[in-house]
Amino acid sequence: MSRLVSAKEMLTKARDGKYAVAQININNLEWTKAAVLTAQELNSPIILGVSEGAGKYMTGFKTVTAMTSAMLDELNITVPVALHLDHGTYEGAKKCIEAGFSSIMFDGSHYPIDENVEKTTELVKICNEKGLSLEAEVGSIGGEEDGVIGNGECADPDECKRIADLGVTMLAAGIGNIHGKYPENWPGLSFETLAAVKDKVGDMPLVLHGGTGIPEDQIKKAISLGVAKINVNTECQWAFQEATRKYIEAGKDKEGKGFDPRKLLAPGFEAIKATVKEKLTLFGSVNKA
Ligand code: 13P
Numbered sequence: 001m002s003r004l005v006s007a008k009e010m011l012t013k014a015r016d017g018k019y020a021v022a023q024i025n026i027n028n029l030e031w032t033k034a035a036v037l038t039a040q041e042l043n044s045p046i047i048l049g050v051s052e053g054a055g056k057y058m059t060g061f062k063t064v065t066a067m068t069s070a071m072l073d074e075l076n077i078t079v080p081v082a083l084h085l086d087h088g089t090y091e092g093a094k095k096c097i098e099a100g101f102s103s104i105m106f107d108g109s110h111y112p113i114d115e116n117v118e119k120t121t122e123l124v125k126i127c128n129e130k131g132l133s134l135e136a137e138v139g140s141i142g143g144e145e146d147g148v149i150g151n152g153e154c155a156d157p158d159e160c161k162r163i164a165d166l167g168v169t170m171l172a173a174g175i176g177n178i179h180g181k182y183p184e185n186w187p188g189l190s191f192e193t194l195a196a197v198k199d200k201v202g203d204m205p206l207v208l209h210g211g212t213g214i215p216e217d218q219i220k221k222a223i224s225l226g227v228a229k230i231n232v233n234t235e236c237q238w239a240f241q242e243a244t245r246k247y248i249e250a251g252k253d254k255e256g257k258g259f260d261p262r263k264l265l266a267p268g269f270e271a272i273k274a275t276v277k278e279k280l281t282l283f284g285s286v287n288k289a
Pocket of ligand 1: 025049086178179180181208209210211212231232233234235
């Protein structure tokens with residue numbers, strides 16, 4: 001029996017309790033272990049995000065499910081953990097459902113709205129039957145992810161309502177957020193759009209992508225306006241990179257058994273843990289497991 005859970009309950013609680021659950025994107029064993037151990041230490045729920053590219057890197061979605069599921073058992077993780085496809089294609093969503101993911105994002109934001117509605121409708125039915133949570137997207141999130149570049153659009157609140165009414169678990173609506181580094185001249189999140197979307201979709205938990213580099217006050221305001229899930233990817237990668245660079249620049253890989261991957265990857269692992277801890281604390285999910 002897998003310990004992986006749907007994200008539905010954790011998001012409903014987050015929405016009601018006015019905090020957000022972090023989605024931390026994973027790339028390998030170290031990332032996964034860092035994320036779940038930190039969540040357990042802080043008694044917080046967590047969502048592990050897997051992009052299609054990361055899934056491929058880890059040799060396929062089945063490997064990801066098997067590794068994560070076994071890890072939760074071996075580490076005796078008792079806080080709620082969801083394994084979630086990030087920005088899935090229609091085909092990718094089906095593969096992840098088959099592979100045992102507990103949560104799916106279908107990103108139909110690049111389709112005309114009618115096609116997004118049609119494909120999302122089908123996935124709502126499948127996910128409901130299997131007890132999985134489903135995230136949909138309206139208004140593409142800017143920046144680059146797996147080679148897809150968006151412009152940081154603001155979603156149309158009426159289109160958000162159309163998708164929310166299909167019965168998805170959570171909705172990602174573009175509010176000027178982008179993946180990766182924010183440019184110097186970024187005008188900030190559009191709280192006007194967020195409020196207008198919230199007004200149309202009512203109780204639907206909203207998802208904020210591009211969590212890296214959004215100032216703390218904007219994160220807090222977004223949560224107060226209905227955001228219940230925030231995705232973070234790039235910031236963990238930067239933390240890992242910086243710590244690994246320092247280790248090598250200090251020549252530690254040349255000292256004794258410093259070349260051993262278990263030693264070489266340790267500073268990066270600790271840096272991911274510290275970043276995850278910072279996010280869970282900022283988002284308010286500590287002790288909400
Ligand atoms: P960042 O890489 O900007 O943190 O965005 C992560 C994300 O939104 C994944 O879907």
